[in-house]
Amino acid sequence: MSGVLVIGLLKSMRQRFNADCARMGVDARIVLADMGNKGHSYMLIPYPGEAVNALRDYADSLDDFRDAHVIVMPYAEMPDELDGELGVLVDSGATVVRAVSGEDGWPPIQKKTKADPALLEQMRQRLWREIPVVQVDADEPTLPSEYFRQVCDANPQVIIVEQVYETCDLVEPIRREFLNRAIEALAEFARDGSDGRIDAFFRQRRLMHAQNGPNESTLELRFGEVLVLNETVQAHLKQGDATTPQGAARLFYHHTIVGGIRYVIVTYAGPHPEGNFKRVSTRTNSIP
Numbered sequence: 001m002s003g004v005l006v007i008g009l010l011k012s013m014r015q016r017f018n019a020d021c022a023r024m025g026v027d028a029r030i031v032l033a034d035m036g037n038k039g040h041s042y043m044l045i046p047y048p049g050e051a052v053n054a055l056r057d058y059a060d061s062l063d064d065f066r067d068a069h070v071i072v073m074p075y076a077e078m079p080d081e082l083d084g085e086l087g088v089l090v091d092s093g094a095t096v097v098r099a100v101s102g103e104d105g106w107p108p109i110q111k112k113t114k115a116d117p118a119l120l121e122q123m124r125q126r127l128w129r130e131i132p133v134v135q136v137d138a139d140e141p142t143l144p145s146e147y148f149r150q151v152c153d154a155n156p157q158v159i160i161v162e163q164v165y166e167t168c169d170l171v172e173p174i175r176r177e178f179l180n181r182a183i184e185a186l187a188e189f190a191r192d193g194s195d196g197r198i199d200a201f202f203r204q205r206r207l208m209h210a211q212n213g214p215n216e217s218t219l220e221l222r223f224g225e226v227l228v229l230n231e232t233v234q235a236h237l238k239q240g241d242a243t244t245p246q247g248a249a250r251l252f253y254h255h256t257i258v259g260g261i262r263y264v265i266v267t268y269a270g271p272h273p274e275g276n277f278k279r280v281s282t283r284t285n286s287i288p
Contacts, residue, residue: 008075071097074100105126161280174247181206182269183269217252219280237250
């Protein structure tokens, strides 16, 4: 296929969607939606007219309008001008999907309500039913090393020490999805905080959080020449007990606020570690 344009993709779905597209070789363009100011309903960002501009750019990139594949998700209000632009493509033989919330398998969402992780996953699965990809299953987890790099690239507040990439892919394949969800949740925590107890934050995202355990992670974090964090923690995310080390996936992390910005630093991800460990991370930039 020539690619797909998704209009109204929720901002919190972007990382997972981009990772899926990269794995499956899908050339996707997206127009994002996010909650409006003061918790209003979802709105197109950076402004509603971006949908029209993106659609025109996408159409101009095609040799034949019949190759167009456009999906309009149903959770943000669309500008009136978009209807006419979509109509031109439909008349030319393009595939245009105008989804309706609560119909044909698209999960409903109440106005002024932010989608939770379970609802986002339902939306993701329903969206992929509209993208004709046959070579790879959309539910096959991305390798954690690949997904971690994508999350890091999109979230400068997430720091992953280099040793993590040596171990994160060594878990059983069934545990890869856990590690990917864990790094997603940590990125969300870095951006938005936990809005309460951190255990409850992770529990809501179907992640088991342990405040203590047999292993300790020690971290020295520097910004330039300045030491901003030197601590030892036992806190980690986990999945799998009473099994092989590869089946007992663990992710250790630290978090701190530097210059008013919250950072999450991942020091270990992979099979159950054999002992304690120490990591040093030095950021080349100075304190923000």
